[in-house]
Amino acid sequence: MLHAVCLSVLLLATNAMASTYTISKGQKLYFQSDYVGALQEFRAAYEEHKDNPMINYFIGLCFERLRQDQEAIEAFGHAIALKPDYKLAKLHLARVYYSLGAMGECAEQVNSLIILGYRFKTQDTAMLEDVMEGASTPSHVPQSQIRLEKQLGTVQPRPVVEPKEPEPVIPVIPDERRIALVVGNSHYGFAPLDNPVNDANDVSAKLRQLNFEVQLVTDADRKEMVKAINRFGDALRTADVGLFYYAGHGIQVKGVNYLVPVDAKMASEGDVEFETVHLGRVLAKMEESQSLNIAILDACRDNPFARGYRSVSRGLARVDAPMGSIVAYATAPGAVAADGDGRNGVYTKFLLKNLSVPGLRIEEVLKRVRIDVLQATGNKQVPWESTSLVGNFMFVGTKAESVQ
Numbered sequence: 001m002l003h004a005v006c007l008s009v010l011l012l013a014t015n016a017m018a019s020t021y022t023i024s025k026g027q028k029l030y031f032q033s034d035y036v037g038a039l040q041e042f043r044a045a046y047e048e049h050k051d052n053p054m055i056n057y058f059i060g061l062c063f064e065r066l067r068q069d070q071e072a073i074e075a076f077g078h079a080i081a082l083k084p085d086y087k088l089a090k091l092h093l094a095r096v097y098y099s100l101g102a103m104g105e106c107a108e109q110v111n112s113l114i115i116l117g118y119r120f121k122t123q124d125t126a127m128l129e130d131v132m133e134g135a136s137t138p139s140h141v142p143q144s145q146i147r148l149e150k151q152l153g154t155v156q157p158r159p160v161v162e163p164k165e166p167e168p169v170i171p172v173i174p175d176e177r178r179i180a181l182v183v184g185n186s187h188y189g190f191a192p193l194d195n196p197v198n199d200a201n202d203v204s205a206k207l208r209q210l211n212f213e214v215q216l217v218t219d220a221d222r223k224e225m226v227k228a229i230n231r232f233g234d235a236l237r238t239a240d241v242g243l244f245y246y247a248g249h250g251i252q253v254k255g256v257n258y259l260v261p262v263d264a265k266m267a268s269e270g271d272v273e274f275e276t277v278h279l280g281r282v283l284a285k286m287e288e289s290q291s292l293n294i295a296i297l298d299a300c301r302d303n304p305f306a307r308g309y310r311s312v313s314r315g316l317a318r319v320d321a322p323m324g325s326i327v328a329y330a331t332a333p334g335a336v337a338a339d340g341d342g343r344n345g346v347y348t349k350f351l352l353k354n355l356s357v358p359g360l361r362i363e364e365v366l367k368r369v370r371i372d373v374l375q376a377t378g379n380k381q382v383p384w385e386s387t388s389l390v391g392n393f394m395f396v397g398t399k400a401e402s403v404q
Helices: 002-031 036-047 052-067 068-084 086-098 103-115 122-132 143-152 194-208 222-236 269-275 279-288 346-354 362-377 399-403
Strands: 179-183 212-217 241-247 252-253 257-258 292-298 325-329 384-387
Touching: 002 036, 002 052, 002 279, 036 052, 052 068, 052 086, 068 086, 086 103, 143 292, 179 194, 179 222, 194 212, 194 241, 194 346, 212 222, 222 241, 222 279, 241 279, 252 269, 257 279, 279 292, 279 325, 292 346, 292 384, 325 362, 346 362, 362 384
Parallel strands: 179 212, 179 241, 241 292, 292 325
Antiparallel strands: 252 257, 325 384
């Protein structure tokens, strides 16, 4: 009898471990932008635990990323039915409805979040304002709605807005909580770099001028990097804007990106996962927060492992930005960036130049950086971004914009 009880307990524990492994694997695939693979893992976990709201929520996230809106609505709805105060599920459901132009359903979720005391962040400003103003359609009409209007022959001319006289540009930094984690690794035992520590120090100084609370980490070992990322994740919970900057060695193995600490000892390809820091660790912290997030990676320098490991490739792999985030790379996926002949790397040199230009949205800042880098390198280095921002962000606004 005792043996049977112990066996039953062991089977339950084994099943629980298997489900946890499946969920963990699904999360890993999700942050590698393999949404189809992640969906398969979450669905497998769903078969074991259909009453788990978190699994339904992750299924909804995958469908949202795959632009399968109705399936996403259904999955988020299941999560909310199981956990009526599931704020993140309600938020993403509102976003899906908003993207479809379903303002009534969107407003229902937004009002529910307000009742629950949810603190909306910058990237949801347009959605929140439209709901508060009782708009019947989003202020930014989704492309899917425009296509539908064309099919139905109901396209209405957009109102003509008379141009206004330009106002003088008076720099204004928005009143919002901004936090940043800045990491620069130069003094590697195997392949030292000249610029990353300088880059990190200079970026930190610039961000502090722009009202960021900065956590600066230089020449960090793996333990220090993980602790810093965890602190950053904790701070994101109460932030309006989060920024992660990294300069140093970065490598991709089988399409997965890793940031390399200065104490990394990699005798073989199998050591990479245990000696480095998975970029997904940072992106996961951003995904869990409700802040507008920016990740800037000057980590595409030619790495010393590419020729020694079979699955290690040049540069970093393409990664889709988490919802409400933008990820900027010093150069295109699979390419390498110059370390620079002066104090700073080529990319960071022009990033510093453009960060504090008043009146530029983050996308415009990065476009200016790209143009400068292309000119400086003779088109050999092409900075690149992945974005899923749904709100606007300026490092430095203007007085006119702050009044709007």
